[in-house]
Amino acid sequence: MMDLGLLMLQDMEKERETLQVWKKRVEQELDRVIAFWMEHSHDQEHGGFFTCLGRDGKVYDHLKYVWLQGRQVWMYCRLYRSFERFRRVELLDAARAGGEFLLRYARVAPPGKKCAFVLTRDGRPVKVQRTIFSECFYTMAMNELWKVTGEMRYQSEAMEMMDQIIHWVREDPAGLGRPQLSGTLATEPMAVPMMLLSLVEQLGEEDEELTNKYAELGDWCVHRILQHVQLEWNMKLWWPHSEAMIAFLMGYSVSGDPALLHLFYQVAEYTFRQFRDPEHGEWFGYLNQEGKVALTIKGGPFKGCFHVPRCLAMCEQILGALLQRLGPAPLGSSPAVSTHEGSK
Secondary structure (H helix, E strand, O other): OOOHHHHHHHHHHHHHHHHHHHHHHHHHHHHHHHHHHHHHOEOOOOOOEOOEEOOOOOEEEOOEEHHHHHHHHHHHHHHHHHOHHHOOHHHHHHHHHHHHHHHHHOEOOOOOOOEOOEEOOOOOEEEOOOOOHHHHHHHHHHHHHHHHHOOHHHHHHHHHHHHHHHHHHHOOHHHHOOOOOOOOOOOOOOHHHHHHHHHHHHHHOOOHHHHHHOHHHHHHHHHHHOOOOOOOOOOEEHHHHHHHHHHHHHHHHHHOOHHHHHHHHHHHHHHHHHOEOOOOOOEOOEEOOOOOEEEOOOOOOOOOOOHHHHHHHHHHHHHHHHHHHHOOOOOOOOOOOOOOHHHO
8 A cells, every 4th residue: 555645745746747837838828928919019100009910910900999008008017027037128118108108198088087998099089988997907007007117107197097986986977978867776797896806906916005995995896796697608708718717726726625726727728729829829819619719810909918918927926836835846856848739
């Protein structure tokens, strides 16, 4: 009968090797994805980013979506301050250029806070939505720029916009173009408290004063989210798979439940196999129920440089933390090397 301690050691080594393989795959894929956006999305003439990109990265529409402008600024800044290999001048310069584009053009009628949904290439407003989402991603971008640069004007923009968003959501939505009507029920889609909760986390990160300030708002968001049960049709989209990878890995990190780690491996393997484009880089966004590519575009009005690199960056960090928790490999053991096609 094999010694129990030896069995546990073997299980630990197997887990370490699998985590190392996935950390390497995720790290390499993050590098490829960011290289795709840095090569194809930067508008050197007007600032900001193109997000309507074909499979090979060619721009098929010059419209600029404020959601995605803010997301890409946030993503670049987060990578710059979180990963040594992304601490590159060109990444920070692109984030600054995107942030300045937002400051100049995102708001439809300054000093009013309402932001456009779509802008022309040179920043003229095309369409406004009666929602808070452009403003939310504007806030995330400004706060992250402040964290990277230390320039207080970015944080001032973020805090002023946050106050306005809270007013629209919890007091009076009239400024969104939705006047309060006497017969209207006080409801909102799950995306509203979801995004507000993201802002609570973003602004409160390493800031105890803001964490305390928004504690009640965070509780309100969680309560509203738990009220929702929403159904989708049969499309398989890039962002739920990205979020599922993060959720299962984060759940395992907190609970130690091996079932959650197995689910991460299962979802990540499917996602890398079906969404990833090994030829041109980045991921396809839209698959049918069978997992076949429904649209070959890499970006559009809602898919930009955000969910995929955010997922990969967060998973890389969590995998690294899990490996640190396991400690160094015993002397004499060889490092895990992946021969999987997805690691090439």
